[in-house]
Amino acid sequence: MSSATYTPRHLLITGGAGFIGSNLVHYILEHAPGTHIVNLDALTYAGNLANLADAQKNPNYKFVHVDIRDADAMNRIMAEHEIDAVIHLAAESHVDRSITGPGVFVETNVSGTLNLLRAAREARAQRFLQVGTDEVYGSLGPTGMFTETTPLDPHSPYSASKAAADHLVSAWWHTYQFPTLITRCSNNYGPYQFPEKLLPLMINNARQSKPLPVYGDGLNVRDWLHVHDHCAALWTVLTRGRPGEVYNVGGNNEKTNLEVVRAVLGLMGKPESLITYVKDRPGHDRRYAIDATKMMTEFGWKPSVTFETGLRMTVDWYRDHQSWLEQIVSGEYQRYYEQMYGRR
Ligand code: NAD
Ligand code: TYD
Numbered sequence: 104m105s106s107a108t109y110t111p112r113h114l115l116i117t118g119g120a121g122f123i124g125s126n127l128v129h130y131i132l133e134h135a136p137g138t139h140i141v142n143l144d145a146l147t148y149a150g151n152l153a154n155l156a157d158a159q160k161n162p163n164y165k166f167v168h169v170d171i172r173d174a175d176a177m178n179r180i181m182a183e184h185e186i187d188a189v190i191h192l193a194a195e196s197h198v199d200r201s202i203t204g205p206g207v208f209v210e211t212n213v214s215g216t217l218n219l220l221r222a223a224r225e226a227r228a229q230r231f232l233q234v235g236t237d238e239v240y241g242s243l244g245p246t247g248m249f250t251e252t253t254p255l256d257p258h259s260p261y262s263a264s265k266a267a268a269d270h271l272v273s274a275w276w277h278t279y280q281f282p283t284l285i286t287r288c289s290n291n292y293g294p295y296q297f298p299e300k301l302l303p304l305m306i307n308n309a310r311q312s313k314p315l316p317v318y319g320d321g322l323n324v325r326d327w328l329h330v331h332d333h334c335a336a337l338w339t340v341l342t343r344g345r346p347g348e349v350y351n352v353g354g355n356n357e358k359t360n361l362e363v364v365r366a367v368l369g370l371m372g373k374p375e376s377l378i379t380y381v382k383d384r385p386g387h388d389r390r391y392a393i394d395a396t397k398m399m400t401e402f403g404w405k406p407s408v409t410f411e412t413g414l415r416m417t418v419d420w421y422r423d424h425q426s427w428l429e430q431i432v433s434g435e436y437q438r439y440y441e442q443m444y445g446r447r
Contacts, residue, residue, distance in 0.1 A: 108342045111188035113139050118193030120144040122296040125154035130334035139163050141184045145170040151436045154295045171215035181226035188230040189223050198261045205260035212264035224281045232341045233272040235287040238262035242388035250394045251349040258386050282346035289353040289393045293330035294420045305364050306421045309373045319383030321361035324390040328354035329408035339402050353393025356410045370418045
């Protein structure tokens with residue numbers, strides 16, 4: 104069991120306007136009142152300040168509109184805000200987009216991470232947590248699970264760029280003894296997820312009785328974890344993790360895509376005839392499954408939200424936040440920045 108804890112005073116969260124980042128900002132503001140957060144985000148299509156409307160009023164929270172590809176800006180922000188810890192989430196995150204446009208994945212996920220590592224080391228940050236994905240391990244057959252020692256074998260441009268970033272982070276630990284941590288998490292679901300990802304896309308289509316596009320035979324397996332449990336895991340690793348270590352985070356909750364889609368339809372009272380099989384994703388990984396034993400034995404962390412409860416909460420959340428969805432579909436959300444901060 105790890106007992107020493109590190110509580111950051113000035114924490115930089117990158118990508119805090121995205122799905123997991125905005126949930127994490129809310130989580131830390133609630134659970135760590137002694138920590139000041141600087142949320143650094145470029146506000147790509149995936150960043151949405153409406154996710155953080157409540158946080159804006161909190162004196163422990165500040166937003167900076169910056170791109171991690173800008174190396175000078177990274178140095179400036181570390182110094183200006185006296186950053187002592189970083190949780191790095193900013194990334195291009197959607198596999199399908201990485202297939203049609205891989206370049207920006209390398210620029211943001213690899214070069215952007217390099218910029219941050221350099222700046223954080225220069226600023227003598229005490230912790231650097233790289234928020235990684237289980238997709239770097241590749242694809243499993245019907246049995247077996249990914250552990251922290253599973254060799255990296257990424258298959259998509261997205262996972263390849265995330266694996267490259269993880270390798271850089273690891274090199275900063277081994278070469279410079281810079282105190283890095285890496286988490287690798289399974290598929291998240293919950294509030295504020297951009298409706299290009301499976302669950303919000305299916306919920307959004309179902310509410311409009313539009314077809315639900317299932318790739319291939321629908322039997323690909325993902326391990327689903329509620330985003331609040333991921334946030335708790337990230338805070339645990341940042342404050343209690345051992346520098347240089349990798350921690351797998353997962354829900355122990357494997358479902359085929361068809362099981363997930365049918366459950367959504369059931370909860371929404373919509374017919375299964377909406378399911379439409381479409382062409383498979385190129386290089387579609389068959390199965391992911393995370394062994395999170397290390398998180399459980401070292402910290403006593405475990406998922407607290409069952410899939411049944413979490414899915415119901417999520418379907419209810421999107422039902423109660425239809426204007427959030429509609430603003431995204433119409434592109435209106437991208438004008439939110441202007442309303443908050445004036446013209447860019
Ligand atoms: P997301 O796409 O919802 O959010 C990404 C955020 O990063 C957005 O706010 C975007 O504006 C910002 N961003 C993108 N490029 C940037 C740049 N160049 N400079 C600054 N900001 C930039 O992604 P998410 O689902 O919240 O994932 C966050 C992180 O967690 C990613 O690193 C992802 O690889 C990792 N992850 C996600 C999952 C998942 O299931 N969603 C699972 C495991 C790990
Ligand atoms: P996604 O949410 O894109 O996450 P990831 O590919 O990173 O795991 O997709 C989850 C699963 O759902 C994946 O097997 C692809 C599948 N999928 C569909 O069948 N239809 C869709 O429209 C989408 C977006 C995904």
